[in-house]
Amino acid sequence: MKQFRTFVKKEFFHIFRDKRTMMILLGMPIIEIILFGFAISTEVKNVRVAVLDPSGDVITRKIIDRIDASEYFILTTKLNTPQEVEQAFRRGEIDLAVVFSHRFLDNLYTGDAKIQLIADATDPNMAVTQSGYASGIISAAQQELLPAGASPATIVPDVRLLYNPQMKSAYNFVPGVMGLILMLICAMMTSISIVREKEIGTMEVLLVSPMKPLLIILAKAVPYFVLSFVNLSTILLLSVYVLHVPIAGSLLALVSVSLLFIFVSLSLGLLISTITQTQIAAMLVSGLMLMMPTMLLSGMIFPVDGMPTILQVISTIIPARWYIDVVRKIMIEGVSITLVAKEIGILALMAFVLVTVSLKKFKTRLE
Template sequence: MKQFIAFVRKEFFHIFRDRRTMLILLGMPVVQIILFGFAITTEVRNVRVAVLDPSNDAVTRRIIDRVDASEYFTVIRRLHSPEEAERFFRSGDIDMAIVFSERFSDNLYTGEAGVQIISDATDPNMATMQAGYATNIISMVRQDMLPPGVRVSAIVPQVKLLYNPQMKSAYNFVPGVMGLILMLICAMMTSISIVREKETGTMEVLLVSPVKPLFIILAKAVPYFVLSFVNLITILLLSVYVLHVPVAGSLFWLIAVSLLFIFVSLALGLLISTVTRTQVAAMLVSGLMLMMPTMLLSGMIFPIESMPAILQGISTVIPARWYIQAVRKLMIEGVDISLVLTEIGILTVMAVLLITVSFKKFKNRLE
């Protein structure tokens, strides 16, 4: 029994001395419960609303104030024409628009007052929930404004769903799945490339060659870049001809942005390979440590606007977030490339930083 207790103590000492094991055992559950608890939410929050109110009467102002006061919506713009609403939707500045009919207050008692709710349906479930919440608020304000005993027909807002009127879920998950697949495949494959050279003993040959370390790193990425491009074409063909998700925008720019994201993912994998010592560690970091944040914090499944501010800040450093936003704009909304320059700029900066850090971390001598 004493020998058994001695072995148990030895194992405890081994675990306590290994900081990485302690981090996985005690730190990972904390991170997971926080991410799953706050990021996984189907609640409607922080919806950016624009209002077109040609009548500007007491009833419409009351409805707008009630919408803005709710915890779900924030009125950020007043529109002057329907064309403005379309422009703001395409630029990604608003998530929903409320359009009132003319002489809304006068027509309220005759039942002729009309309201249109326009929502971005690239995420069909969220668009339906947003329209439902706004409809409830409008109905409650209408009921409050009517004198006691007066009965008129209820206002049924006309709901218009942009970009996805058929409410197909594929329009929502295809851009997210594209980002997840390309990120995991590219990062996972390249993360083990340099580590494999270390474990097999062929790194010495590379280090004594006249090739500069930067070109060694880039040479590791080129084959995977070509293979990832083949994967990209396959994904696009399946999305269009099997899942029936059309490419509404420019196919050229969609491929160009995808290639930029592939390069970012490859650079991230190369960085992982330079800081890890074994293939197992590289696979764990690239697979486990990247998959969960990419799924939860990139906007692939759950809207970023509904997350706490701290998680929204963390999501800004996840490359897949910007790629998914760009794909939704180019592929689903069909916007011009000028409206995707922000995402392209951020991905470009990430690519340069990751390659630079990978070069700095690359060791010219084996330990």
């Protein structure tokens, strides 16, 4: 029994000396419960609303005030023409638009007063939920604001689902799955490249070669970049011809941004490769540590705007978040590449930072 206790004590010492194991054993449950508890939410929060109110009468103003006072919606802008509605959606400024008919108050008692709700249906489930919440507020406001004894026709808002009127779930999941697949495959493929050289003993050959560290790192990425382009082509073909998700925008712009994202993912994998010692550790870091944040914090499944502020801030360092935004805008909404310049700039900055850090870590390990 004494020998058994000695062996148990020895195993505890081994675990306590390995900081990475301790982080996985004690840190991962904390991270997971926080992410799953706060990021997974189907509640409607912080929905950006635009209003087109050509009549501007007392009833429409009070309905608008009720929507703005709701905890679910944020009134961001007031539009002047119907053309501005879709422009606001294309610029990514709003999630929902409320459009009132002309002479709303005068037509309220004749049944000719109309309200249209226009929602961004790239995420069809969220669009339906947002429209339902807004319809409920409008219905309640109508009953409260009319004079006692009045009996106007009940207004049932006309809901228009922009970009995805058929409410196909593939329109929402294809951009997210593209980001997840490319991120995981690219990072996992490259994360073991330098570690493999260390394990099989060929790192010495790289050390004495005349190649600069930057060229060695880029040479590691080139084959995987070509293979990832093949994966991208396969994904796009399956999306269009099997899942029937059309490419509404420029195919060249979509491919160009995807190649930039592939390079970011490969750079992240190379960074993981330079800071890990074994292929197993590299696979675990690239697989486990990237999959969960990409799925939960990128907007792939749950909207980022509905998350707590701290998680929204953390999501800004997730490359897949910006790539998924770009794919939805170009592929589903059909916007021009100029309207996604911000996301492209962030991805380009991430690529530069990751390559720079990988180079620094690689040179440090060679010394």
